[in-house]
Amino acid sequence: MIHETAVSDSGVTRIAQRLDPAAGPWAKPNRVALVATILVFLAMPWVLVSFPIGRFALHLIILFFIWGIVTQSWNLILGVGGIFSFAQVSFFVIGGLASGVVAQQFGVSPFLTIWLAPIAATIAALIIGLPSLRLRGPYVVLLTLAFAELVRNFATQGPKWLAGGGYGLRDVPKFGFENLLGPSTGKVVYFYIALFLFGITTYVIWRIFHSPIGMSFRALRDSETYATSRGVDPFRFKMLLFALSAFFTGLAGGFLVHYNGSQAPTILNFSLTINLLAMIVLGGWGTFWGPILGTALLTALPEILRGPLDNWRNMAMGLSLALIAVFAPEGLFPLLSRGFKKLFGRKDKTEAG
Amino acid sequence: MEKLFQAIYGGILYGSIYGLMAIGLTLIWGSLRMLNMAMGALYVVGGYLTWTAFKMWGTPSLVAIILGVLAAALIGLLIQVLLINRLLGRSSFFNAAMIATVGAAIMIESAALLIWGPRVKQMPPIIEGHIKLQGVVIQYQGLVIIAVAAISLALLGVFLRRTRYGLAIQAVSQQMDAARLMGIPTVLTFMIVATIGAAFAGLAGSLLSSIFFVAPTAGYTPLAKALIVTIFGGLGSIKGTIWAAYIIGVLEAFLIVYFGAGFALPVLFLFMILMLVIRPSGLFGLGEIQRL
Numbered sequence: 018m019i020h021e022t023a024v025s026d027s028g029v030t031r032i033a034q035r036l037d038p039a040a041g042p043w044a045k046p047n048r049v050a051l052v053a054t055i056l057v058f059l060a061m062p063w064v065l066v067s068f069p070i071g072r073f074a075l076h077l078i079i080l081f082f083i084w085g086i087v088t089q090s091w092n093l094i095l096g097v098g099g100i101f102s103f104a105q106v107s108f109f110v111i112g113g114l115a116s117g118v119v120a121q122q123f124g125v126s127p128f129l130t131i132w133l134a135p136i137a138a139t140i141a142a143l144i145i146g147l148p149s150l151r152l153r154g155p156y157v158v159l160l161t162l163a164f165a166e167l168v169r170n171f172a173t174q175g176p177k178w179l180a181g182g183g184y185g186l187r188d189v190p191k192f193g194f195e196n197l198l199g200p201s202t203g204k205v206v207y208f209y210i211a212l213f214l215f216g217i218t219t220y221v222i223w224r225i226f227h228s229p230i231g232m233s234f235r236a237l238r239d240s241e242t243y244a245t246s247r248g249v250d251p252f253r254f255k256m257l258l259f260a261l262s263a264f265f266t267g268l269a270g271g272f273l274v275h276y277n278g279s280q281a282p283t284i285l286n287f288s289l290t291i292n293l294l295a296m297i298v299l300g301g302w303g304t305f306w307g308p309i310l311g312t313a314l315l316t317a318l319p320e321i322l323r324g325p326l327d328n329w330r331n332m333a334m335g336l337s338l339a340l341i342a343v344f345a346p347e348g349l350f351p352l353l354s355r356g357f358k359k360l361f362g363r364k365d366k367t368e369a370g
Numbered sequence: 371m372e373k374l375f376q377a378i379y380g381g382i383l384y385g386s387i388y389g390l391m392a393i394g395l396t397l398i399w400g401s402l403r404m405l406n407m408a409m410g411a412l413y414v415v416g417g418y419l420t421w422t423a424f425k426m427w428g429t430p431s432l433v434a435i436i437l438g439v440l441a442a443a444l445i446g447l448l449i450q451v452l453l454i455n456r457l458l459g460r461s462s463f464f465n466a467a468m469i470a471t472v473g474a475a476i477m478i479e480s481a482a483l484l485i486w487g488p489r490v491k492q493m494p495p496i497i498e499g500h501i502k503l504q505g506v507v508i509q510y511q512g513l514v515i516i517a518v519a520a521i522s523l524a525l526l527g528v529f530l531r532r533t534r535y536g537l538a539i540q541a542v543s544q545q546m547d548a549a550r551l552m553g554i555p556t557v558l559t560f561m562i563v564a565t566i567g568a569a570f571a572g573l574a575g576s577l578l579s580s581i582f583f584v585a586p587t588a589g590y591t592p593l594a595k596a597l598i599v600t601i602f603g604g605l606g607s608i609k610g611t612i613w614a615a616y617i618i619g620v621l622e623a624f625l626i627v628y629f630g631a632g633f634a635l636p637v638l639f640l641f642m643i644l645m646l647v648i649r650p651s652g653l654f655g656l657g658e659i660q661r662l
Contacts (some may be wrong), residue, residue, distance in 0.1 A: 022658035148647045159601045160646055163639040170636050200444055287590050298469050338473030342466045343456050
């Protein structure tokens with residue numbers, strides 16, 4: 018077992034303990050903050066729904082959950098693993114296709130097919146990981162880009178049951194809560210499902226961050242030769258990283274296809290990939306809270322700035338990417354948390370949301 | 371016979387285009403060890419400026435092309451001075467440079483959208499007319515592109531081998547520390563390389579504005595193709611890149627002529643994946659030295 022290799026390797030475990038004593042499996046999270054956050058999230062949809070624009074706000078938050086899952090798991094590859102993979106959106110689409118096509122062609126309930134999504138995405142990740150993870154840097158970029166192009170080609174020009182003649186999947190069975198419970202309550206249920214998926218993903222990724230496995234990922238990123246000589250098998254760990262990351266991304270893809278009832282191949286255009294990359298980079302890559310913060314910012318800001326500034330949105334995003342790369346390469350979250358600590362002078366864990 | 375001739379002509383044409391796009395990427399990789407993701411956007415800049423000069427200002431097409439190349443070169447130099455030069459020497463240079471150039475690409479694209487609007491533009495052909503050879507229509511246009519590409523690539527070769535600055539570029543890409551110790555100004559060399567690379571992307575964009583449409587996001591496909599070519603030929607190897615451009619161009623043309631356009635891209639990518647698995651450092655790549 019990969020997991021056990023890491024745990025039983027005393028060197029790795031000891032480093033992990035020394036660096037991160039607060040986050041081992043024995044550490045208790047801040048209960049009050051945790052319960053408060055959960056309660057806020059549980060109550061939020063009912064409050065929002067009573068406002069006229071509440072349903073749209075809920076939709077935005079659901080999108081935040083979905084893209085939050087994707088950015089968090091992509092951050093696992095990019096930031097924690099240091100592997101420049103551009104195939105993340107392809108995993109998302111593969112998840113959506115797997116669940117959507119089966120539900121559509123065989124009339125199976127989406128509640129059953131959605132579990133195919135993470136499995137299909139994981140298999141795809143293992144297939145693309147096999148050749149690309151033996152390569153480095155720019156070669157990984159190319160191979161994953163090539164894979165993304167292949168998937169795009171397949172999703173636009175593939176057989177009709179798959180590509181819908183270039184329009185993607187349409188009329189996929191939805192979960193159907195809006196028909197059952199009315200549009201407002203239906204949205205609330207969707208919100209809870211998305212929240213649940215987001216919560217599970219966030220928890221697992223938090224555990225990975227603070228476990229010997231996460232330490233091994235970071236060790237491989239920082240010095241592959243040294244990590245290997247300390248007993249971390251680079252290939253197996255990178256495959257595990259890819260598989261974990263694709264699993265959650267595929268799950269999010271499966272949810273979105275049954276939430277929207279369709280999947281357009283346009284999400285495979287490069288702009289979504291860049292948008293997600295911007296979320297990670299802006300928030301702070303390689304950090305745990307970074308992608309969450311970045312996703313929240315880049316989901317909310319464009320909606321707030323809608324109107325006369327619409328045309329300048331992309332310009333602002335490009336500019337902020339360039340500025341971040343030059344002036345704050347670690348991203349906004351480390352910057353903010355350092356500023357916060359300086360202001361209030363005591364060591365505390367900031368809670369997002 | 372007709373098909374064969376068609377494929378060879380198409381292949382050389384594609385190869386010329388890919389060569390122009392990829393040479394900048396490989397030069398920049400050779401000296402800076404980064405991927406310039408703004409190459410696609412610079413291609414778009416070249417196309418738009420040529421179109422504007424020709425259609426709006428009424429300049430002759432040769433002047434329009436030169437203006438397009440100069441504009442792309444200028445923006446490439448700006449990216450280098452304003453962004454990349456500040457990142458030099460960081461441990462995460464590869465990542466930071468990649469993100470900075472992606473940011474620059476988005477800015478250029480949205481600027482193009484603001485200035486020229488979302489409607490696609492097309493240049494009229496530089497030279498009208500065609501000849502028929504073996505039943506294949508050959509536009510003078512295509513011949514001009516092939517010739518310009520060949521001449522400019524040859525000129526680049528002369529520049530790299532015969533001039534001081536060219537030799538400096540080669541020295542920096544072979545051994546940067548030694549080059550610096552010999553008194554070669556590396557930052558200046560980087561700026562020259564970035565300008566030349568951008569100029570080539572701009573040249574590709576302005577030449578192709580009369581074959582393909584110009585649109586703000588038109589640069590992605592050429593960028594992806596150029597990446598493939600560069601890596602197929604071995605990153606940083608100029609000889610390899612030029613060979614790879616023509617090999618991939620001919621391969622793609624053969625696939626299109628004999629199997630249809632739908633097959634070309636997937637087969638090309640599968641071919642690429644196989645190539646990377648069998649020979650990860652490319653056709654003429656030197657292999658990578660693993661450092662601690």
